[in-house]
Amino acid sequence: MTVAEALALIAPHLGDAVCIHSNGYMSRAAYGVRDTERCFYMIGSMGLASSIGLGVALARPELRVVVFDGDGNVLMNMNTLARIAAAAPRNLTHLCFDNGAHASTGAQATISDRVALDEVARAAGYRWTGRVDRAEALAAAIPRVLSEHGPSFLLTKIELGPPGPPGPRIAHTPDAMTRRLRRALGAER
Amino acid sequence: MEGAAAVSTPCPAGRFVDALEGAGFDFFTGVPCSLVGGVIAELERRGTYFGETREDAALGVAAGAYLAGRFPVVVMQNSGLGVSLNALGSLHAIYELPVLLMITWRGYQGQDAPEHLVMGDVLPRLLDLFAIPYRAPSAGEVAEAASWAAATARETRKPVALLVCPGVLA
Numbered sequence: 001m002t003v004a005e006a007l008a009l010i011a012p013h014l015g016d017a018v019c020i021h022s023n024g025y026m027s028r029a030a031y032g033v034r035d036t037e038r039c040f041y042m043i044g045s046m047g048l049a050s051s052i053g054l055g056v057a058l059a060r061p062e063l064r065v066v067v068f069d070g071d072g073n074v075l076m077n078m079n080t081l082a083r084i085a086a087a088a089p090r091n092l093t094h095l096c097f098d099n100g101a102h103a104s105t106g107a108q109a110t111i112s113d114r115v116a117l118d119e120v121a122r123a124a125g126y127r128w129t130g131r132v133d134r135a136e137a138l139a140a141a142i143p144r145v146l147s148e149h150g151p152s153f154l155l156t157k158i159e160l161g162p163p164g165p166p167g168p169r170i171a172h173t174p175d176a177m178t179r180r181l182r183r184a185l186g187a188e189r
Numbered sequence: 190m191e192g193a194a195a196v197s198t199p200c201p202a203g204r205f206v207d208a209l210e211g212a213g214f215d216f217f218t219g220v221p222c223s224l225v226g227g228v229i230a231e232l233e234r235r236g237t238y239f240g241e242t243r244e245d246a247a248l249g250v251a252a253g254a255y256l257a258g259r260f261p262v263v264v265m266q267n268s269g270l271g272v273s274l275n276a277l278g279s280l281h282a283i284y285e286l287p288v289l290l291m292i293t294w295r296g297y298q299g300q301d302a303p304e305h306l307v308m309g310d311v312l313p314r315l316l317d318l319f320a321i322p323y324r325a326p327s328a329g330e331v332a333e334a335a336s337w338a339a340a341t342a343r344e345t346r347k348p349v350a351l352l353v354c355p356g357v358l359a
Contacts, residue, residue: 020253040256044279048249055253055261058239059216063257079242080249087239175285175346178256187258 001135003097003158003166007033007068009135010095013142017064017093018056018181022049022073024104025166026097030068032167037184040177041170047077050084050094057089060185064091064146071098071112078120081153085125090149094121099160107160121153133157199359200328202227206235208332209262212339214289216254218247219264224293227359229264244269248276251288260339262289267296267308267352270315277319277348287342290350294325297354316350323350328357 003025011034019039021027026049027041042049053067074081074096084092096117101107122129127150132138138156145152172180182188205228217232218239232238241247244265251261265273270292281288295301296309308315316323322341326334334351341349 018257042280044283045245045249045276048245048252048276048280051246051249052253052256055216055250055255056257057253058250059254059257059259077243077246080246083242083246174283178284178286181256182258185257187256 001133001138001156001158002161003029003099004033005135006097006138006156006158009139010142013146014066015064017066017146018053018060018185019066019068020049020053020056021068022046022070024070024072024102026068026070026073027170028165028167030167031170037180040181041172043170043174047073047080049073050080051077053092053094054080054084054087054089057092058087061089061091063185064093065089066093066095066146069094069096070103071096071100071110071117072102074117075110075112075115081121081124081126084151085121088125088127089151092151093145094126094151094153095145096153096155097158098155099158101160103160104165107163116155118153118155126151126153128152129154131155131157197328199356200331201359202231205331205335205358206231208335209289212335213260213343214262214335214339216251216259216261217264218250218254218261219291220244220247220266220269221264222266222293222295224266224295224353224355225264225291225358228291244272245276248273248281248288252276252280252284252286255286255288260287260342262291264291266293267312268305270312271308274319277321281348282319285346286348287346288348289338289342290321290348291353292350293353294355312352321348321350323352325352325354326357331357
């Protein structure tokens with residue numbers, strides 16, 4: 001399964017969810033598949049997508065928040081797994097797309113082949129954790145992790161894919177992304 | 190920079206938190222320092238403090254809270270500013286995410302344990318380099334400084350900082 005295949009399978013289920021995407025190829029792949037005013041793409045601050053998602057989830061418990069993370073991002077700030085688990089926001093879904101590499105910097109290997117990040121999330125105390133490596137299993141898991149009480153952590157094993165970006169550069173400026181999301185959430189006019 | 194270390198009675202934590210809330214701040218996260226122990230205790234009494242594990246993670250949570258309509262404060266020791274620089278540069282500055290950084294000034298005037306001396310020395314210059322406006326209020330100036338911080342953050346849509354010197358807050 002490629003990241004684009006996985007994202008295309010997830011996209012129809014996202015509805016009004018606030019989607020926070022980690023930096024690097026994760027954002028570009030997701031932007032190429034689906035873009036709404038409730039999508040926020042990090043272009044820097046590696047490791048912090050889950051923290052941003054946590055902030056939205058804590059401030060607005062009535063919203064569903066979905067974090068699109070990668071193995072490199074999760075490994076960089078693994079403390080956030082502990083903080084999310086301890087805060088236990090029911091409205092947070094944490095998706096980790098694991099290709100075992102820092103794809104956007106030249107596919108240098110991470111250590112996710114030896115450290116099962118879903119098991120780390122489970123040990124930290126996420127309410128639900130799971131791992132899928134086939135499209136059928138992802139299709140079966142997605143409706144559940146997007147509707148049931150969280151925090152949930154779903155690790156999806158994806159192919160590293162060919163060299164080069166999996167999607168276009170984000171066309172929105174960073175400050176425009178801030179304003180469109182705040183407008184969508186009624187935080188500013 | 191205005192103000193200086195306290196030479197008089199420290200400002201009670203409750204009065205400072207009242208000033209922050211009065212200025213509009215409504216989301217508090219961070220990592221503790223003994224110099225703001227009273228402030229964190231007061232925030233916890235009010236049930237409004239979300240303790241984080243690392244300062245950059247606190248900045249991420251604050252960013253999310255702002256996106257969702259809140260006006261955040263991140264409490265940290267100046268040692269945590271080093272941890273925070275990438276988030277401030279590649280998240281808050283370019284996405285225009287205002288936040289009040291309440292930074293304690295360990296190593297102030299070179300008087301502290303060795304691990305605080307380097308950051309204590311460069312703290313104001315570091316904030317200048319990152320173009321983060323700041324004040325270091327005395328005990329009598331903290332309430333007005335809270336208003337200044339809120340107005341500046343709203344106007345610039347960027348981070349601002351209040352430096353908490355030893356003895357300023359009770």
